[in-house]
Amino acid sequence: MNLFAGLSISFEPLLPAWLLILLGALSLLGLALMAWRRARGLTWRVGTLAALxxxxxxxALVREDRHPLKDVAVVVVDTSASQNVGHRKERTDAALAALKAKLSQMPDLDLRVVETGTSTAGGKGEETRAIDALTQAVADVPRRRLAGAILLTDGQVHDVPEKPESLADLGPVHTLLTGEHGEGDRRLVLVRGPSYxxxxxxxxxxxxxxxxxAGKGADSALLTIRQDGQPERQVPVPVGEDVPLTITVGHGGPNLLELSVNAGPAELSMANNRTAFIVNGVRDRLRVLLVSGEPHAGERTWRDLLKADPAVDLVHFTILRSQEKSDSTPIRELSLIQFPIRELFEVKLNDFDLVIxxxxRxxxxxxxxYLANIAEYVRNGGAFLEASGPAYATPLSLYRTPLGDILPGEPTGTVTEQPYTPTLTEAGRRHPVTAGLDGYGETAPAQGNQQKAPWxxxxxxxxxxxxxGTVVMNGANNQPLVVLDRVGKGRVAQIASDHMWLWSRGFEGGGPAAELLRRLAHWLMKEPALEEDDLKAHVDGDRLVVERRSLKxxxxxxxxxxxxxxxxxxPLADSPDGVARGSLEATEPGLWRVKDGDRTALAVVGALNPPELADxxxxxxxxxxxxxxxxxGVFWLVDGSGAGGLPDLRRVSPGQNAAGGSWLGLRANGDYTVTGVARVPLVPAWLALLVVAALLVLGWRREGR
Structure with missing residues (x-):
């Protein structure tokens, strides 16, 4: 303990500084003159001047009452995804416990422990930002009180400044590495992924x-590719080279590609052995073939609904009369152009996305x-929509043709002609084609106690x-009105009425004709967003949201x-619209996989190849x-011999070396606050005057001899 700490000498002149300087200059001039003339009593005059x-x-002697302030040391704990590899987390926990125990025994030190790498909101979990965490932890601490910092990490820190000397005022920053020497790893890098x-x-x-x-692995690896949950295919690829992959865009909307590679000779984690990307499928043009069996009031409605979409290329033919009708009109004059039957139903049938x-009849x-060709076209992946007219209940029904093998509804031979309002079935309320449709259209005002239907x-x-198939809408007497079915690789929809045009014309408020037809067309063409048995996952903020759609x-x-x-x-919570939902906190960046039986959904938290998983x-x-x-200094916990693998901990004075081969130091600043000041004059005034008078008398006597 320094006995003189807090002691100092202060001066409080009785005269202004300029006057003291002037008097001092005149006195020195007089003394110089006396010395030149060799006058007697010069020594006594000098002593008198000094006393004066x-x-x-x-x-005066000043004594300060000082209160010592503790220094602040910061331990930054890396909790990012890479810290879960091997025994890193166990070493981190053991080292942190040992640090807390040792530093708590230093009474002049305050310890702050902060974590970094746990947040994923806004993509922050993509990299380890230990320096940001350190600077934020000491933002309220004066730099003269900082003892230093210790980073518990694997060294994969991504925010070290380009000029690290700018952080010198933080005190010594030490690193304790949690991994092993000479680690190896294999990773899969997506160099370029097309977006559409x-x-x-x-x-x-x-x-x-x-x-x-590099250069210490195998020559080749096995790459696994899976598209939209389809069966996997494996491709051998060379290691260390860019490999092009050719992918067919199977459908409109998101096409999900999953890529993974087998483990390497040295493997730390499989987290960076897989990646995924999405190719948004864009349809060049939607080609639709519409065949109207006869002119009727709703024929124009179908045409208008389809032509309203500029992305639709519509080919529409209306059969005005049968060839067997007997009159004198030549066949070549029955239409402006010849009905290209062979070209449409044999040569170019597979070019159409939808046939209506x-x-x-x-x-x-x-x-x-040719009708058999259409049935085969559906089985091979085509889409077919049938809007029934009264002829469907007669011997001239399409059901009596090869198309009957793919149509889901068998006619009873009865046509019901009475007013009714279409309603959704229980399955229809859950099916994506019709779910929520009862929210479309205008609700008529109530009359008395009766509420009219919205359609x-x-x-x-x-x-x-x-x-x-699945009945999604009922009509008169709760009979099936709209039926959807899958046939082979294709899909079929059947509407058992020809009165949808009433909705389009706004009769009694109308109904969602355009929306229903749009959804039907996209479901028939296998739009992923309208799959009735589907599993999806996406990221909302810092949460992973899972949605499962099912009819039951x-x-x-x-x-x-x-x-x-x-x-x-x-667990997922079911809802009336057929979608069960659940969520959890997404604590790690990278690729998350959700599995439900044979179905798999992927979601990416942050970037597809985040720096945190890159190496x-x-x-x-x-x-x-x-x-x-x-x-x-930088130390490896695996090399340490102390508790938790720590090197020796020491306190060092500012300016001294703070790291050695087996020890690390924290700066001892010795900062304090002053709580009081006591001032004691060194020379009392009366004593000073007595001395001056004595010196004057002695000088006078010496000069008088």
Whole structure:
């Protein structure tokens, strides 16, 4: 303990400084003159002048009452995804416990512990920002009280400044590395992933497999590719080279591509062995073939609804009369152009995305062979929509043709002609084609105690018995009105009425004709957003949201796998619209997988290739310049012999070396606050005057001899 700490001498002159200087100059001039003339009593005059000067300066002993302030040390704990590799987390926990125990024994030190790498909101979890966490932790601490900082990390810190000497005022910044020496890892890098493509066309992505450190891995790897949950395919690829992948855009909307690579000879984590990207499928043009069996009031409605979409290329033919009708009109004059039957139903049938038959009945216009072609077109992946007219209940029904094999509704032979309002079935309220449609249209005002239906009425329905498929709307007497079905690789929709045009004309408030037709067309063409049995996942803020659509309530939970392969069971809450939803906090950046039986959904938290997962090897290289600039050191916990693998902890004076081969130091600043001041004059005034008088008398006597 320094006995003189807090003691100092102060001067409070009795005269202004300029006057003291003037008097001092005149006195020195007089003394110089006496010395030149060799006058007697010079020594006594000098002593008198010195005593008088001391009297005028009024010296005093000042004692400060000082209260010592504790220094602040910060421990930054890396909790990012790469810290879950191997035994890093266990080493971090052990080292943190040992640090707290040792530093708590230093009474002049305050310890602050902060974490970094846990947040994912806004993409912050994509990288480890330990320096940001450190500077925020000491933002309220004066720099003269900082003892230094210790970083518990694997070294993969991504916010070290380009000029680390700018952080020298933080005190020595030490790094304790949590991993192993000489680690190796394999990673899959998405070099280029196309964001969109034309449906039915191919796009090219580029990937690269890297074994780290370079040159110490295998020559080839096995790349697994999965598109939209379809069966996987595996491709051998060279290691360390850019590899192009050709992908066919299968449908409109998001096409999800999952890529993964097998484990390398040295593997830290499989989290960076997989990635995913989305190609948004854009349809060049939607080609629709509409065949109207006869002119009727709703024929124009179908045409107008389809032509309202500028992306639709519509080919529309209306059969005005059958060829067997007997009159004298030449066949070549029955239409402006010849009906290209062979070209449409044999040569170019597969070029159409959707075929619609509206109130068609058997005639000699389309031979049975061509109708069989349509059935085969559907089985191979085509889309077919049939809007029934009264003829569907007669022997001339399409059901009596090869198309009957793919149509879901079998006619009973009865046509109901009475007013009714279409309603959604229980399945229809959950099916994406019709879910929420009851919110469309105008609600008529109530009359008395009766609330009118929100949709206008229809007046005719062909009675059918559904052999297969899903009934989503009912009509008169609760009979099936709209039936959807899957046939082979294709899809079929059937509307058992020809009165949808009443909605389009706004009769009794109308109804969602345009929306229903739009959804029907997109469902028929396998739009992923309208799948009735689907699993989806997306990120909302810092939460992973899972949605499962099904036609029947399903209480089973889904399995959620994080980028670090941690598995969580997530329950989903069902809702009347057929979508069960659930969410959990997305604590890690990277690719999250959700599995429900055979279905798999992916969601990306942050970037597809975040810096946090790009290189997961422990390295001193990133933090070594910071340690050098601040006087700190870099240590491996696996090499430490103390508790938790720590080196020795010491306190060092400012300016001294703060790191050695087996020890690290924290600066001892010795800062304080002054709580009181006591001032004691060194020379009392009466004593000073007595001394001056004595010296004057002695000088006078010496000069008088």
């Amino acid at each position: 000067t001391l009297l005028l300066l009024d010296p 493509g034309i449906v039915g066309k191919t796009v090219t992505a580029t990937v690269r497999v890297e074994d780290l450190p 038959f509206d109130r068609y 058997q005639r000699n216009v389309l031979p049975m062979g 206008g009425r229809w007046f005719r329905q062909i009675d059918i018995v559904p052999r297969q 309530p399903d209480a089973d939970p889904v399995e959620v796998r994080s980028p670090s392969d941690a598995v969580t069971s997530l 997961m090897r422990t390295t001193p290289d990133r933090l070594a310049p910071l340690a050098k600039a601040t006087g700190g």
